[in-house]
Amino acid sequence: MRKIFTFGRKIRNKAKSTLSNLLLKTPLALNSPYLAAMSLAFLTKKENSNGSKYKVLALARSIFMDDVKAMSEFSGQIEFLSTPLPYWQIFFDHFMRGPKYELLEENNYHVTNYCTEGREKYFQFIMKFLPAYKKFSGFKAILTGNFAYMPQQELARACTKLNIPFIVLHKEAVAVSESYENYVNQYKNHKFIGAKVLFYNKQNMEGLLNINMAGLSRDNSSIVGIPRFDNYFLSPDEKPNRKQIVFFSFWPRHSFRYITKDEDKLKKIDERSEQFFKMVMELAKKHPDVSFVVKTKRAKHFVEYVENILNKYFKDGIANFKITNIGDPSEMIHQSLAVIGFSSTTLIEAIVVGKLIVTPDFDDIMAGQPWDYFTNHQKLVHYARDIETLEQLLFEKAHNFQYDREARDDFLNEYISTTAGGASKKAEHAIIETIETYNKLS
Structure with a gap:
């Protein structure tokens, strides 16, 4: 019975993957940002429905989405939408063709000139795509689980240009304290582009501030705890x-x-x-x-x-x-x-x-x-x-x-950062506060 269930799940996943690839790659082949926005809006999933005026798009990854679900359950001030990060990877790959793409990595994205032309074309595509996608989906901000993912670098840059809050709930945060310096050194060549980074704990925030990572400051950093842990505390x-x-x-x-x-x-x-x-x-x-x-x-x-x-x-x-x-x-x-x-x-x-x-x-x-x-x-x-x-x-x-x-x-x-929970409320409060700050600026 388990083998039949597993086989059925694989068939469903394969069918879903084929449909999403078709819907996203066709607009790229036609060079149509507007059609791409319609396709991604169709594929966008509603994680919860509470009528909130604060709609936030989550770039879905495992573990990170457990935090999103916890915020929905234990705070409920935000209505979350989601699209899997691999959908954005399809867009990214379309523009990043050529031999230099093989050399492009998270650790060198902001310190090399690999695929400069492709990056710029991707950025210009996103600049046209994003306003239409935002209109179709209705989100006020974008939330992701790490600032390093390559497909989101130009997306974050476009959000900054278009006055859309790009927020990171940094899920890569818990490591052995005594070896933490080795852990954070992997981010030395990285760059944060966006409005706010929410950290699980003081150790992670201070570690990244201490290496002077580009774009990160105390003004755009905040400690909120781990929302999914409210499943245990609350x-x-x-x-x-x-x-x-x-x-x-x-x-x-x-x-x-x-x-x-x-x-x-x-x-x-x-x-x-x-x-x-x-x-x-x-x-x-x-x-x-x-x-x-x-x-x-x-x-x-x-x-x-x-x-x-x-x-x-x-x-x-x-x-x-x-x-x-x-x-x-x-x-x-x-x-x-x-x-x-x-x-x-x-x-x-x-x-x-x-x-x-x-x-x-x-x-x-x-x-x-x-x-x-x-x-x-x-x-x-x-x-x-x-x-x-x-x-x-x-x-x-x-x-x-x-x-x-x-x-x-x-x-x-x-x-x-807590012995009693409540990270979901802290995280949502920080997200809403960031959205409101952007609204005042605009």
């Missing part, structure tokens, strides 16, 4: 399923990319990670009455990483071990007895809702170097290097577990 916790454990998967090379470049350490981390996954699989096999849900990121290689380990050690599979790259993380956390993961905001989410968290232990490999969120918050985390420890944590300690309140609050203030 919703009553569901009765956990004593028969479910969720494992938010990680890919070690990705998780350690800002922490170490030492290849010897990385090889040991790869080996330790594989053994950790194997231990979880062994416990799933040992406890067939317990559902182990492994949630990966969307991209295919994240799914394949777990599947390859499963096939290596358990060729016949494990009936109660489910690998998925879809589903609502908040529901999975609410419904589980314990949460497994590494260097993921889902572990912070689990702390908010009071679930025991378990993570692999890399301390001996990293030899005193900070490597996870909990370096200064050891009371909150449980490390497992052997299967006996892992089993004891999941099947004994997780029952009736409670956090030390002071340690929990100290950690949450550092990473998400």
